[in-house]
Structures are given as structure tokens and as C-alpha cells.
Amino acid sequence: MSSMVVAGPGARTGVVVELRPRVQRVSAARPPRAEAPLRLTRRGRVVLSLLALLVVALGAVLFASGADADAPAAPHEVTVHTVASGESLWQIASAATPAGQDVRDVMDDVMELNQLSGSQLSVGQQLVVPVLP
Numbered sequence: 795m796s797s798m799v800v801a802g803p804g805a806r807t808g809v810v811v812e813l814r815p816r817v818q819r820v821s822a823a824r825p826p827r828a829e830a831p832l833r834l835t836r837r838g839r840v841v842l843s844l845l846a847l848l849v850v851a852l853g854a855v856l857f858a859s860g861a862d863a864d865a866p867a868a869p870h871e872v873t874v875h876t877v878a879s880g881e882s883l884w885q886i887a888s889a890a891t892p893a894g895q896d897v898r899d900v901m902d903d904v905m906e907l908n909q910l911s912g913s914q915l916s917v918g919q920q921l922v923v924p925v926l927p
Contacts (some may be wrong), residue, residue: 871925872907876918883913890923900926 831863834842887901904910907922915921 872922873925875921877915877921877924879917880913882908883915886921886923890926892926895926900924 829830877886883901883904884897887904888897890904891897891900901913903924904921907924
């Protein structure tokens with residue numbers, strides 16, 4: 795132990811302050827501290843419940859929106875038409891359209907059958923055209 799006398803302006807003379815070094819005692823025989831078990835707060839339980847509901851709802855949406863396969867569509871009879879100079883998709887579709895049916899519907903069918911993105915045609919291009927009753 796060491797002692798020190800404090801003397802200075804405003805200090806009382808004759809006061810002795812003892813300085814002790816801090817000693818930390820470590821016991822080697824002490825087992826390591828076991829961690830406390832996980833405890834959920836109310837907010838944590840609410841968050842976990844909402845997360846579980848979200849997973850269930852997402853699963854229900856994914857399984858409910860699955861494609862429901864119908865019977866395959868009946869095959870359509872088609873012909874192959876070679877595009878002549880100055881011929882348009884409208885003219886080809888109107889020639890294949892039966893009376894009472896809209897030419898635009900047949901035009902859409904021709905575009906879908908031939909995987910056309912627009913109505914532009916090239917001379918000599920071969921198109922599959924449906925034969926409608």
C-alpha cells in the first residue's frame with residue numbers, strides 16, 4: 795500500500811489518501827458461464843407469427859395459381875399460302891374468313907400460327923393459314 799499526502803491550494807493539510815491497486819480475482823476452478831436460453835419478447839412472437847402466415851399465404855397463392863390443364867384443343871385444318879407481291883396480311887386473312895366472322899380474329903390466328911410480331915410480310919414468305927368452316 796502506498797499513501798500520498800495531498801497538499802495544495804484549498805486542500806486540507808494532513809489528509810492522507812491511500813491508493814490501492816485494483817486487484818481482480820480470477821478463479822480457475824470456476825466453470826464458464828452458461829448462456830441463458832433464448833427468450834422471445836411479445837414483439838418477437840408477433841413477428842414470427844406474421845412471418846409464418848406470410849409463408850403460408852405465399853404457398854397458397856403459388857399452388858392455387860397453378861395452370862389447370864384442359865383437354866388439348868382440337869386440331870385445326872390449315873393450308874400453306876405463299877405471299878405474292880403487293881399482298882397484305884389483311885387480304886390473306888379476309889380470303890380465309892368465312893361469312894359472318896371478323897377478319898381481325900382470323901388475322902390474329904394467322905399471326906399466332908406463324909409467330910409473327912407484326913403485319914409485315916415478305917414476298918415468297920410461306921404462311922400457315924387456318925381453314926375455317
